[in-house]
Amino acid sequence: xxxxxxxxxxxxxxxxxxxxxxxxxxxxxxxxxxxxxxxxxxxxxxxxxxxxxxxxxxxxxxxxxxxxxxxxxxxxxxxxxxxxxxxxxxxxxxxxxxx
Numbered sequence: 001x002x003x004x005x006x007x008x009x010x011x012x013x014x015x016x017x018x019x020x021x022x023x024x025x026x027x028x029x030x031x032x033x034x035x036x037x038x039x040x041x042x043x044x045x046x047x048x049x050x051x052x053x054x055x056x057x058x059x060x061x062x063x064x065x066x067x068x069x070x071x072x073x074x075x076x077x078x079x080x081x082x083x084x085x086x087x088x089x090x091x092x093x094x095x096x097x098x099x
Contacts, residue, residue: 003093010034015090017056022048022090028081035095036074042066043094045081050090059088068096 003021007014012031015022023031035042044065049057062084066072081091 003095007031015050017050017054020046020048020056020092022050022056022092025081025084025089025091028091028093029078031091031093032074032077032081035093039098040095041068041098042071042074042077043068043096045094046092047084047088048090048092049087056090059085062088 004014004016007021007023010031012023012027012034014027015024032042045063047059047062049059051057064077064080
């Protein structure tokens with residue numbers, strides 16, 4: 001299932017820019033909670049600023065990457081995102097079902 005389909009099923013708003021399915025920072029914590037609650041492997045995220053004209057600026061220094069073997073807790077992910085600077089407005093999350 002594509003991330004956009006999953007977000008739709010969960011009733012979460014998202015935007016598509018290029019090939020990326022982005023979640024607003026205000027919805028990020030809910031997405032993380034749901035991913036862990038529903039049993040997904042959380043593989044990381046990319047951080048962006050999305051401007052009013054629809055362009056995006058990646059923030060490579062705030063991206064995170066994890067493996068199936070090195071999973072962190074949902075609280076660790078939330079703490080990391082909460083520490084990100086305010087200019088980050090959106091995230092693209094990477095995850096896979098465990099089954």
